[in-house]
Amino acid sequence: MQIIMQNIHKAFGTNEVLTGVDFDLLEGEVHALMGENGAGKSTMMNVLTGLHARDKGTITIDGKETYFKNPKEAEQNGITFIHQELNIWPEMTVLENLFIGKELKNAFGLLKMKEMKALAKKQFEKLSVSIPLDKEAESCSVGEQQMIEIAKALMTDAKVIIMDEPTAALTEREISKLFDVITSLKKEGVSIVYISHRMEEIFAICDRITVMRDGKTVDTKEIPETNFDEVVRKMVGRELTDRFPKRNQELGETVLQVKGLTKKGIFEDVSFSVLEGEIVGVSGLMGAGRTEIMRAIFGLDAMDSGEIWLEGKKVIIKSPDQAVKLGIGFITEDRKDEGLILDFSISDNMILPTLSSFAPKGLINDKSTKEFVDMLIKRLTVKTESPDIAIGKLSGGNQQKVVIAKWIGIGPKLLILDEPTRGVDVGAKREIYQLMNELTERGVAIIMISSELPEILGMSDRILVVHEGKISGVLAKEDATQEKIMTLATGGQ
Template sequence: MSDKAHTPTLELKNVSKRFGPVVALRRGQITLMPGSIHALVGENGAGKSTLVKIIAGLYERDSGTFTLEGKPVNFKSTAEAKAAGIAVIYQEPTLFPDLSVTENVFMGRQPTGAIGRIDKAKMRSEVIGLMERLGVDIDPDRPAEGLSIADQQIIEIAKAVSLDAKALIMDEPTAALSGVEVERLFQIARGLRDEGRALMFISHRFDEVFSLCDTVTVMRDGAYIATEETATTSESEIIRQMVGRDVSDLFPKETADIGEVVLEVEGLTSTGNFSDISFSVRSGEIVALAGLVGAGRSEVARAIFGVDGYEQGKVKVGGKNLPKGNPRSAMDAGLALVPEDRRKQGLVMDASVARNAADAIRSKLTKAGLITAKAENKSAQIWARNLEVKTASLDAVAGTLSGGNQQKVVLAKWLAAEPQILIIDEPTRGIDVGTKSEVHRRMSQLAKEGMAILMISSELPEVLGMADRVLVMREGHITAEIPRENASPETVMFAATHSADEVRREGQDK
């Protein structure tokens, strides 16, 4: 084996970064080897993003060493990092929507012919070759606008390969992808690894880490904790290292008294989104709406709450019809909706934590048409304390919080309104394992206190761990209703990929 194979492609040791009085990174450390996929995990606030931004040239480190193929480097810009062979593939790529796939791949470095004209034929030919090499079929001439997130990521990967990147960093790349898209991405990642490139994979999803990665580095509180071979460690050990304690029960489901029906949905239909949706939720019950991405689950939730309209059907709360297309009426009836996209739909990102947390009860806090910061802070403080929101102050801007704490602020906003029905869409997407446990514990406690909860989740362990009943959707239809005792990965996934008739026949055959 050559010396190059033994030399780390990229290595950081004892790297620190401070922003004024805040220490974002104390002892950052990671080693990427050629021909290997290396996971980086840690709770939100562990220092992962800061470490990546130092590698990418967005930040300069305050101390520590950074080498690329054995040579010291100190990138002062992203352009320097890219030129040296560093590529970062973000969760949501930023392509030029009006330009073609080919133009995006070669942006800023178009090849020219003998008379100085851009050689479009050469560019197109190279992109076709890149897509074939990556094993994907994307039209090189189509505009980037309208491409799926998965295809946009692949274009970024093609750009990195065309630049002969030595190290590729994938930052939460699967958060918005379907199962099929994730597997395609993994095939590409494995192919790049087999070419001898070094890859870093950042994810909160342990099944993906153990399926894809050779090694995993754990960070906690801005410091390096450990590096393990995935083949010789376990999920529980990684979790223990991440949170500094054993999280033996990520799904602390408490027994709750199931009461009367409080939410009824009858024959709800929205053309092109879902059809004939009927179910109920009782007080003290957690009902999960499961299914694959695109099954129509979020659309149903938005229609129930009145964000979106529907052509047919009824929504009843406490036996009374709820006006459609009217979120204010839904709130007045005791409904709350924690949306899937908390950044765009759940929070005002440039407003304070206090203002966001008090948003749903603003009318109650208003006196003579005015609302004071004192009133906002008093209300927000209660729920921020209850949900253990980690923030320097209630005046801090919501956009500066970690993803987990943003999720807690959205919860605080709606729980302040004291709803009787909570609709929560992807309650723990993109947040770390410690915060997941806290969110699950709070949901379980709310159900025990009598709240009815409709939970939409793409994470099967979460569905199985938290739900009293599972409603499975496929292509806009409910295909199965599965009680907790009968819910398993097999029964839920079968219902998510088959029609209601096929699910019924399967049940009869058994």
């Protein structure tokens, strides 16, 4: 299937998101689509698949001008979109999610369960996925949910698959397997639109790259004809020096110390400390227990035993409310379900953890709230027309900035960041890194969980590696390498 999009325009009210985009896709190619958050990448693909009607421009598919009424019609014609925000039905099983709206039935209208299970197992084997088909989707990790979505797309016999940040929640092994699947799909003539902020992946798997900025196409090039620096320059419209800002701050007293944290079957005998002004990176494979340990510290999940000490005092944290009052903030990896209320405004989301301070007599002080929100929007360069619009209308990267902003607003002593730059473009990533540096300069202690090894190595003062619920090693910044981290993450010494 060949697709040509020419001079595509799309506005939402007065907000012009696409202002003349050109994009073409060849049969059997992997075409990277890059740009800063809010550049219009996802909107352009939503126009292609019929979720949004274009205001202007033409779409030609296999030589014929074609416009879909909705994503289902696009899927029926061989184009599938795997969105960054996963379309998982949490209360349904894995099998039900795979076949929702596409159930196999016999002549009497009864489900062909045996046939559906066989097809699902065959697809999972292709992806080397081992998730029980009767498992409820809400109990699956984000990485497992991502693999379910990929499997669902591959089962539609698609000719074009649009992947929006497909590896954001995957382990290195899962990414490697996904790349194998993409390579085999290419050989079968399937085309892939690959939207990602992970530059290493773009140069490893893609054939061509189109860069967008501010709703326009900047350039399209063959991958061998460009490089990291050129792509970044075209994305942000300027040179971006140093991927990771230098860290020079002096470390202070111990802010957090945990001793022997244990939750049976999840993590065991976890002990570590974090100092004032320190960034402690936490690495490990998906399912190793990294997030679960931090959820217990924040009071989201109960633990069986262990002690938490904050600034030299033993504390008992049984709820997030208690953690916040103690000066602990937690930026969750799942911003859609746990980090934000998508129907609420940007302003309402930003002030949620500090709401009581803006309403000392039960009434919210609108002037103070506006000044606070405007300051955070400016500081984190959140792209928005107004702080009063629903946060669900922002791009994924701008939503992430709002999640970070709301926790900065509490003036934390300790900030736990779980995948802080997932789905965030290279320019915004550096802004987040710079912000982390500024926070540590003020004495804030930071724990950063990340699946991106360059990020762990580039931003951490010390690195904890978790393997099967235990800390398998602690590496000083100067001693750490990707090889050492992966050795410890897989149970080696």
